[in-house]
Amino acid sequence: MDLREKKKSKxxxxxxxxxxxxxxxxxxxxxxxxxxxxxxxxxxxxxxALCPFGGVVTLYNLSTLGVFIQKIHMSSVLLMGIIFxxxxxxxPVFCGWVCPLGSLQEWTGKIGRKIFKKRYNRFVPxxxxxxxxxxxxxxxxxxxxxxxxxxxxxxxxxxPYYALYNFWTTEAALPSIIILVxxxxxxxxxxxxWCKYACPYGALLGVFNKFRIFKIKRNANTCIxxxxxxxxxxxxxxxxxxxxxxxLQCISCMECTSEKSCPxxxxxxxxxxxxxxxxxxKEEKEGSI
Amino acid sequence: MKIRLKLLAIIVPVILLGGIAVxxxxxxxxxxxxxxxxxYTSGEFAGEYNPADIRGSYTFEDISSLFGIKLGVxxxxxxxPEGTSGMKTKDLEGMYxxxxxxxxxxxxxxxxLYKNLPMVLDDTLLPQTAADVLLRxxxxxxxxxxxxxxxxxxxxxxxxxAPSASEPSASPSPTGSPLKDGTNEEALVNGSTTFQQxxxxxxxxxxxxxxxxxxLPPTNxxxxxxxxxxxxxxxxxxxQLNALAE
Numbered sequence: 045m046d047l048r049e050k051k052k053s054k055x056x057x058x059x060x061x062x063x064x065x066x067x068x069x070x071x072x073x074x075x076x077x078x079x080x081x082x083x084x085x086x087x088x089x090x091x092x093a094l095c096p097f098g099g100v101v102t103l104y105n106l107s108t109l110g111v112f113i114q115k116i117h118m119s120s121v122l123l124m125g126i127i128f129x130x131x132x133x134x135x136p137v138f139c140g141w142v143c144p145l146g147s148l149q150e151w152t153g154k155i156g157r158k159i160f161k162k163r164y165n166r167f168v169p170x171x172x173x174x175x176x177x178x179x180x181x182x183x184x185x186x187x188x189x190x191x192x193x194x195x196x197x198x199x200x201x202x203x204p205y206y207a208l209y210n211f212w213t214t215e216a217a218l219p220s221i222i223i224l225v226x227x228x229x230x231x232x233x234x235x236x237x238w239c240k241y242a243c244p245y246g247a248l249l250g251v252f253n254k255f256r257i258f259k260i261k262r263n264a265n266t267c268i269x270x271x272x273x274x275x276x277x278x279x280x281x282x283x284x285x286x287x288x289x290x291x292l293q294c295i296s297c298m299e300c301t302s303e304k305s306c307p308x309x310x311x312x313x314x315x316x317x318x319x320x321x322x323x324x325x326k327e328e329k330e331g332s333i
Numbered sequence: 334m335k336i337r338l339k340l341l342a343i344i345v346p347v348i349l350l351g352g353i354a355v356x357x358x359x360x361x362x363x364x365x366x367x368x369x370x371x372x373y374t375s376g377e378f379a380g381e382y383n384p385a386d387i388r389g390s391y392t393f394e395d396i397s398s399l400f401g402i403k404l405g406v407x408x409x410x411x412x413x414p415e416g417t418s419g420m421k422t423k424d425l426e427g428m429y430x431x432x433x434x435x436x437x438x439x440x441x442x443x444x445x446l447y448k449n450l451p452m453v454l455d456d457t458l459l460p461q462t463a464a465d466v467l468l469r470x471x472x473x474x475x476x477x478x479x480x481x482x483x484x485x486x487x488x489x490x491x492x493x494x495a496p497s498a499s500e501p502s503a504s505p506s507p508t509g510s511p512l513k514d515g516t517n518e519e520a521l522v523n524g525s526t527t528f529q530q531x532x533x534x535x536x537x538x539x540x541x542x543x544x545x546x547x548x549l550p551p552t553n554x555x556x557x558x559x560x561x562x563x564x565x566x567x568x569x570x571x572x573q574l575n576a577l578a579e
Contacts, residue, residue: 055342062346141345195528304338
């Protein structure tokens with residue numbers, strides 16, 4: 045398989061489109077059902093019921109009072125468990141393969157990439173970027189705290205994911221719509237700005253990168269240090285200087301692997317075992333963070 | 334062990350959708366609240382569903398099957414056209430408009446009186462059609478209950494009181510029925526209000542404790558859940574809290 049053929053692989057895009065359309069269909073069917081015109085055989089569950097993050101924020105209520113937060117149901121807790129299970133194996137694949145908001149940002153980013161070419165995704169100064177990336181942990185802490193104290197889904201009022209599938213209803217609060225518009229607009233300059241700087245669920249799933257079973261590993265012995273995988277990483281992770289990608293921001297999108305970006309077969313992949321280090325090959329810097 | 338891109342593209346949807354399918358097969362997948370009202374914990378009716386716990390999200394079909402009341406009777410009582418399906422009790426508020434307060438609580442009272450189940454009766458209104466059905470179908474109503482029905486019946490029908498685009502506020506007040514107040518303001522406390530929301534609305538901790546008669550419970554708990562757990566009348570607590578908020 046030559047490089048040109050490898051780069052054409054669109055399997056992740058297909059999976060992203062599938063979930064984007066599926067959740068969109070369910071959200072539309074919810075509105076249609078309330079108007080008495082639901083689509084047969086399609087779920088009309090509310091978006092809250094299908095939100096795995098709802099499972100996270102209801103845990104405090106569930107453990108202290110034995111009840112779910114309003115609008116959250118068992119489905120959210122089960123989805124949370126399934127996605128945590130996947131994260132233990134492969135890291136935050138939910139972010140890179142399933143999350144519709146992440147997909148929308150990525151697709152918008154393709155327009156930005158055409159406009160700004162190599163400058164795209166490089167607008168934020170590195171020092172500032174490094175600090176801002178911790179902001180999503182602050183958002184995570186805040187959301188969990190206010191939900192635990194209030195027993196209500198206050199974050200829905202600011203959640204762009206909720207606005208994405210409810211902007212046509214009165215349920216979408218104005219702040220969430222504004223944040224959604226800002227996120228999409230920001231995606232023209234920065235790839236996945238919400239994921240990088242604000243997503244509380246991404247922050248939580250990112251922790252799994254530290255102990256996931258299958259990790260992105262780079263074979264330093266065959267790596268030609270072309271830097272393509274670093275340039276193609278939507279989360280700006282410096283894959284070129286790591287043996288194992290354990291970065292909290294990795295979304296397991298596989299864009300850096302030898303099947304997508306790396307021109308050398310078998311150099312970067314998702315695997316359990318790492319590569320033995322060749323002491324005769326000089327490396328600028330290696331390790332994992 | 335190595336995972337290829339195409340294999341991951343299969344694994345991710347299979348685990349996610351497969352996990353949902355397994356949960357469904359095991360009967361644990363639920364995207365809605367279990368529509369099982371609380372039951373009476375003591376007395377003659379212990380173990381039976383308590384109509385005071387009927388929630389606004391319940392459909393009339395749910396109530397029909399939970400309390401064993403024919404759907405046609407419920408529809409007749411609340412002026413709902415035959416053939417309607419999936420209508421929730423909270424939808425009555427939109428159907429009757431703002432001028433008379435017919436809603437979920439009216440259904441609670443109707444079910445309690447229709448099935449002779451104990452419930453603290455407050456100022457909840459019933460439509461005239463519901464009063465007619467009760468007097469016709471339940472010969473066991475006490476004089477006290479009949480007097481309550483007579484005093485708490487709104488004479489207007491849904492069609493008469495429904496909001497109209499041309500005459501939004503021209504409907505007369507229902508006769509012989511004590512409306513809670515003359516305003517259209519939404520009450521602060523409903524079935525989903527938490528104690529934190531009461532605090533946020535400016536009601537002091539001391540006032541809440543005085544009304545519920547015990548120390549403030551966890552603020553993430555709903556007032557209704559607390560009342561049900563403590564055997565308190567949610568309607569009475571709610572009215573006192575709403576009065577404080579005004």
